[in-house]
Amino acid sequence: MSTPVRVAVMGTGSWGTAFGMVLADAGCEVTLWARRPQLAETVNSTRVNPDYLPGVELPKNLRATADAAEALRDAEFTVLAIPSQSLRENLAEWLPLLAPGTVLVSLMKGVELGSAMRMSEVIEDVAKVGADRVAVVTGPNLAREVAARMPAAAVVACADEAVARRLQAACHTPYFRPYTETDVVGCELGGAVKNVIGLAVGIADGMGLGDNAKGSLITRGLAETARLGTVLGADPLTFSGLAGLGDLVATCSSPLSRNHTFGTNLGKGMTLEETIAVTEQTAEGVKSCESVLDLARRHGVDMPITETVAGIVHEGKPPVVALKELMSRSAKPERR
Template sequence: MSNKVSVLVAGSWGTALASVLAMNHNNVVLWSRNFEQVKEINEFHTNSKYLPGITLASNITATTSMKAAVENSSAVILVAPSSAMREVTSELKNYWNKDMLCVHATKGFETESLKRMSTVIAEELDCSEGDIVVLSGPSHAEEVIRRCPTTVVVASLNKSAVERAQELFMNSYFRVYTNRDMIGVELAGALKNIIALGAGMSDGLGFGDNAKAALMTRGLAEISRIGVELGANPLTFSGLAGIGDLVVTATSQHSRNWRAGSLIGKGNKLDDVLESMGMVVEGIRTTAAAHSLSIQHGVQMPITDQIYNVLFKEMDARVAVETLMGRDPKTEMENIRLETWEQWHT
């Protein structure tokens, strides 16, 4: 089997995963539409916009040609922003074949259709959604690229595919677990970005650790509720893709979602925040998608509702917190389903 692996696209997370794959003796080809970025990677072995100060391995190259990137690859790793996933995958299908392992590591929804990324990819590649592998977990690109110990999870309904993905990525600093709950892993990775935005807003408002701990805990409860409604195993939200990724995304200044939320909490307008960051903040689109899904499925998501109001209805972040604190009294363990995920899926 070829040791060529393709990574689409060459953002911070795509480049960090390319570095993991290169460490494992693969010839890695990064694809980007940006000619100057490709030239920089090939000539200087850097990707300074996304990972400044880092030198990339010599077995990482880049190209603007999708054909050159994908042909004769054993695996394709999709790390396109959620807003561009359908377009990128549509182009990929001209060169992809079903013997290639397909892994995606994008944490978001297609906002217009409310579809998960694996659904979008499967539709464009005309393959089974169950054969796609999802990679998720607590993993800042800035730390992975420096080979800090990192643990993630790969999930798929296809046992052979998920084991291939585990073998492809796992090494001395990048530990990979497997999980068969693809829906849960995918939903957890996307939905926690909403709560990370809220945690950033709380910090921007100067509300302290008590408020942030409560926000994260109750946030996990509501993303678990909608996740279970959509077919996820509730236990997945207690694992690496759930609470693990939530903790790292909601508490670290590496997190784009936390940084965006913090700036909004300090009074900055959303458009100004996004312009100043210059990179995709997936939690913005995910908040809109989750808000629509909660209405569609009749699932209460009060934190998501208030973050939606701040982002899209110009509500002041402080007023949103006061609204949450003033809600009617509740029991902590409300409306928990007693059936197990295994029983639902027999």
């Protein structure tokens, strides 16, 4: 029997834990890093993560620790599953502890505020590694459904296809079907921007704008994602795949999506402060609407839905006013 692949998952939130389960079910030996020692102890003693996936029994080949060195030791893959805006400082701290040659895998769907960097760019910048040592897992993967072992497909992307294939093998289970991809830029943008569009659709749902509005926002949201992606060198076809359309549809249809729910609350009339207060988990689009817009402006790309969301979330623009502005933009062809 071959030795199991050792994987460190840095982050014991909903997706870190659920993806850790996938890896464990695929036969890997998984160590989750939790920043709270109490949570690591609870996971090990009860085999449940009560804070993020209550009622889900975790596999035996998955354990938790609050000791980053212990989690990272000898890891073939180091999976990063923390909020995007906290990646730089955490990775800098973990740097001396990384296993030599480990592949750094991002589960994060955000763009860094200030630098407007994608997560793989932050990883390369902090860890001083080449693109062949950085991979991304993305797609329609709502954590609670994956943790219930409901079927899902995903994309594992790396500039080095051989690395993507190794990661694919490490996370392939009867209920989780990963496809390889080399378009890291497209995959990351698909994931980050869909959170912003998820907020927009949530706001529309909260306002009771109906399914035509939802279909229009999803489609035009995908169009602006592809517009930015193409300028940044992504393959436009990536956006009609799992990392684009697939993730967008799942997020915009599901009450399990934190971004969608966050938007719905805003659309129903909650203030930003009230909405933040009732949101217990990471809704990446709230911060990424600003950094995605920054990225788009740096490249002269028009992203009206992202701009509208940023106006509502960060400038306190009433959704009805923002909607009126969005609908009264000058007429144009659908494709240009």
